[in-house]
Amino acid sequence: MSRARTALVAAGVVLAGVGVTTGGGRELLRRQAAIARARIGKPLGEDAIPADKVWKRKSYDGPPLHLLVLGDSIAAGLGAERPKDTLGARIARGLAGELRRPVALRTAAVVGSESSALAGQLDGLTGGYHADVAVIVVGGNDVTHRVPTATAAALLEEAVVRLRTQGTEVVVGTCPDLGALRPVPQPLRSLGSRMSRQLAVAQAEVAVRNGAHAVSLAHVVGPFFITNPDEMFSLDRFHPSALGYKRTAKALLPSVLLALGHAERVPFGHTAPPPSLEP
Numbered sequence: 001m002s003r004a005r006t007a008l009v010a011a012g013v014v015l016a017g018v019g020v021t022t023g024g025g026r027e028l029l030r031r032q033a034a035i036a037r038a039r040i041g042k043p044l045g046e047d048a049i050p051a052d053k054v055w056k057r058k059s060y061d062g063p064p065l066h067l068l069v070l071g072d073s074i075a076a077g078l079g080a081e082r083p084k085d086t087l088g089a090r091i092a093r094g095l096a097g098e099l100r101r102p103v104a105l106r107t108a109a110v111v112g113s114e115s116s117a118l119a120g121q122l123d124g125l126t127g128g129y130h131a132d133v134a135v136i137v138v139g140g141n142d143v144t145h146r147v148p149t150a151t152a153a154a155l156l157e158e159a160v161v162r163l164r165t166q167g168t169e170v171v172v173g174t175c176p177d178l179g180a181l182r183p184v185p186q187p188l189r190s191l192g193s194r195m196s197r198q199l200a201v202a203q204a205e206v207a208v209r210n211g212a213h214a215v216s217l218a219h220v221v222g223p224f225f226i227t228n229p230d231e232m233f234s235l236d237r238f239h240p241s242a243l244g245y246k247r248t249a250k251a252l253l254p255s256v257l258l259a260l261g262h263a264e265r266v267p268f269g270h271t272a273p274p275p276s277l278e279p
Contacts, residue, residue: 048076048111051083055092056102064102065260067092068131068168070121070159071138074176074248075109079239087240090249091135095256106131114141115152118159131168133259135252136160137217139175139203143195149202157206169259170212173252174200176225177218204271211273213255220251220269 054064069075069088077086084093092103106129108121115138136159142152156172163170177200178192197218204214225233231243240248255270257263266272 048073048078048107048109049080049083049086050107051077051080051086051089052105052107053083054102054104055089055096057096060096060100060102062101064104065095065099065133066104066106066129066131067095067256068125068129068134069105069107069109070118070134070136071109071173072113072141073109073111073239074140074173075135075137076107076111077109077245078111079233080242080245082242085242085245087137087245087249088135090245091252091256094249094253098253098257099260099262109137112141113138114145114147115139115155115159116147118155119162122159122162130166131163133169133171133256134163135171135173135256137173139196139199140178143175143178143192143199149195149199152199153202153206156203157210160207160210160212164211170207171252171255171259172203172207172212172214173217173248174203174207174214175217176200177222208271208273213259213273214271215252215255216269216271217248217251220267221247 056064067088069091073079075087077088080086083089086107088105088107088109092105096103106125108124110117110121113121118136118138136156138156139152141147142149160170160172175196178196200216200218204216207214225240225244231241233239233241233244251269254263254265254267255272258266258270258272
């Protein structure tokens with residue numbers, strides 16, 4: 001997900017290209033995009049709250065485990081009002097609690113990013129930084145900005161391969177279902193849902209075949225956003241609230257533990273790589 005106003009402007013054009021080709025259909029989508037843009041606005045601004053630090057309790061000891069978070073505004077935590085409520089901090093805190101070990105969070109995710117930004121986010125990690133595990137959440141902007149599914153998936157694959165070559169475990173939270181965005185009128189919302197689900201499938205395929213774990217956010221946490229939108233979305237009704245990030249982190253954590261070798265069961269909505277691709 002990303003800048004709501006830009007995304008919804010592009011969405012009308014995207015959906016015109018997937019079946020609504022008549023002049024009347026295009027005009028309908030333009031009107032619907034304008035309605036959604038007006039409903040959402042930009043109450044959260046463009047910057048997420050910084051949350052990078054070593055997350056631990058006084059009883060935790062030993063060297064910290066290094067967690068890297070890459071991707072878009074969901075990965076960056078836009079919508080959280082406190083550092084501890086961002087997605088990265090939620091995962092770090094959950095991981096630290098499970099392992100009884102400090103977790104050093106590094107957030108390279110940037111609000112508004114498409115999959116093409118992942119390479120730059122990795123390039124920006126200076127000083128010989130090396131993560132034990134990386135979590136990637138990206139894709140919403142690729143859908144709304146008309147990036148072909150194959151292109152977006154290939155760009156994600158490049159980032160996964162790069163991390164895995166460095167010895168970093170990787171967990172990919174696949175593209176959320178844009179059909180959960182209630183401010184977006186129909187048929188715009190249904191068409192966006194179809195496109196985001198197609199991208200999520202492609203993302204899971206490239207992740208798993210390169211030794212990463214994939215979590216279907218649409219299946220594992222998506223139902224909460226659909227049934228409880230007032231609690232799960234923040235002020236703009238587009239990005240997660242503190243509770244939304246809590247649920248999303250909880251959905252991702254089992255695969256993070258699996259990737260690190262601290263769990264064995266693969267829950268519903270999670271896909272592990274074949275044993276031959278695991279370390």
